[in-house]
Amino acid sequence: MPLASCKFSAVRLCGATLRRPTALVKKPAASLAVRCSSRPDDAEFSCGGGRLVDEGMVVLRRRIHEMKAAETNWEPPAEWAAWEEEWYGSYDADVCDLFSALQAFLASSRPGVGVGLVVLLMLAVPTSAFVLVSHLLNASRAIVSNLQQ
Incomplete structure (x- = not known):
């Protein structure tokens, strides 16, 4: 093909x-x-x-x-x-x-739209990574505290 x-x-x-x-x-x-x-x-x-x-x-x-x-x-x-x-x-x-x-x-589109999209991506990716890592840490803390009891 x-x-x-x-x-x-x-x-x-x-x-x-x-x-x-x-x-x-x-x-x-x-x-x-x-x-x-x-x-x-x-x-x-x-x-x-x-x-x-x-x-x-x-x-x-x-x-x-x-x-x-x-x-x-x-x-x-x-x-x-x-x-x-x-x-x-x-x-x-x-x-x-x-x-x-x-x-x-x-x-x-206007050049500001392209720049705005790049800035949005530059802010959104690290922010979502931080939120994901913090949720994973909270979940691991909860699991460890349940195992210790």
Whole structure:
């Protein structure tokens, strides 16, 4: 079963500066330049020094994933649960749909909404972790006090 997939827009990584566009202009695919380089003493590619970073890394990762899946005849691993095996074919497209909907929402809203959502997540995650740990401590205290009686 071939995997459902989607196309991703190019993303600029490592040292990109974000500016408000003056006009929405779609660049032709031929204008994307890719130049990779590494020194022999580097373990990985570097993003510094003014080098261009591959703007299609998401597409490259997707293609590598599809090639690995094709090598296994599009079969999921045997240790997966039944619901995972059913979802295996459309998972990539579902993730792409989710993030494209999130991107569309954030692009159509004010910048303050995006910043507010990030701040909300930054406050909500530690708060919920603290509440969970405090409830677990109270439950363990109750269990220990019942065992001692």
